[in-house]
Amino acid sequence: xxxxxxxxxxxxxxxxxxxxxxxxxxxxxxxxxxxxxxxxxxxxxxxxxxxxxxxxxxxxxxxxxxxxxxxxxxxxxxxxxxxxxxxxxxxxxxxxxxxxxxxxxxxxxxxxxxxxxxxxxxxxxxxxxxxxxxxxxxxxxxxxxxxxxxxxxxxxxxxxxxxxxxxxxxxxxxxxxxxxxxxxxxxxxxxxxxxxxxxxxxxxxxxxxxxxxxxxxxxxxxxxxxxxxxxxxxxxxxxxxxxxxxxxxxxxxxxx
Numbered sequence: 281x282x283x284x285x286x287x288x289x290x291x292x293x294x295x296x297x298x299x300x301x302x303x304x305x306x307x308x309x310x311x312x313x314x315x316x317x318x319x320x321x322x323x324x325x326x327x328x329x330x331x332x333x334x335x336x337x338x339x340x341x342x343x344x345x346x347x348x349x350x351x352x353x354x355x356x357x358x359x360x361x362x363x364x365x366x367x368x369x370x371x372x373x374x375x376x377x378x379x380x381x382x383x384x385x386x387x388x389x390x391x392x393x394x395x396x397x398x399x400x401x402x403x404x405x406x407x408x409x410x411x412x413x414x415x416x417x418x419x420x421x422x423x424x425x426x427x428x429x430x431x432x433x434x435x436x437x438x439x440x441x442x443x444x445x446x447x448x449x450x451x452x453x454x455x456x457x458x459x460x461x462x463x464x465x466x467x468x469x470x471x472x473x474x475x476x477x478x479x480x481x482x483x484x485x486x487x488x489x490x491x492x493x494x495x496x497x498x499x500x501x502x503x504x505x506x507x508x509x510x511x512x513x514x515x516x517x518x519x520x521x522x523x524x525x526x527x528x529x530x531x532x533x534x535x536x
Contacts, residue, residue: 290492300518302328314345339368361389368405371427380443387449392419433459445489
């Protein structure tokens with residue numbers, strides 16, 4: 281799914297489904313995800329081992345396959361943001377956002393004028409190497425297509441969720457349930473009442489402010505639960521989790 285189509289679905293409250301790639305370096309993995317009819321892929325450079333060249337190759341294949349590629353950057357900062365978009369990512373997954381000011385910084389770094397002040401480099405992978413006869417039109421097109429995910433991963437972020445959700449330009453309030461559970465004192469217990477209550481607060485804030493909410497869950501069952509609770513952006517498992525789960529199932533089925 282192209283990013284403009286994905287954003288349109290989110291605005292309509294329709295769910296989109298994807299997964300994460302964290303370790304598999306061959307660009308063909310993007311074709312596997314696309315041919316599996318996923319709407320998007322998250323490319324992890326916060327916890328994954330990818331270098332810049334690998335990310336550029338992954339994004340190139342994803343773009344050619346019309347698969348929205350969203351890069352989880354390793355930290356905050358304008359250089360992380362602009363370079364990630366310049367090498368071909370369709371969007372950004374920004375970790376550990378805890379204030380409205382931090383969220384506003386992301387928008388400023390990721391969007392061209394008049395919405396922000398992203399460095400102007402239009403002729404490369406981010407525009408498929410096409411000539412740019414009208415820079416202003418290209419800037420507006422890029423601003424519309426860029427997908428911004430703000431990760432909500434802490435008790436402090438939950439406490440400020442209405443302020444964060446009110447920041448213009450955010451497409452998804454994306455919960456990181458593992459980190460959130462840790463800050464709530466129940467690490468790894470994703471079905472604990474404290475975690476459920478906090479995640480529902482994000483869904484509520486997103487609904488109140490017209491912003492989609494979502495999560496990255498390890499299981500289909502959890503994704504279905506949160507879809508039914510009102511989340512529209514659903515990332516399920518990762519290539520590592522699916523390989524491990526699939527091989528484990530084979531081992532158990534084969535027996536001793």
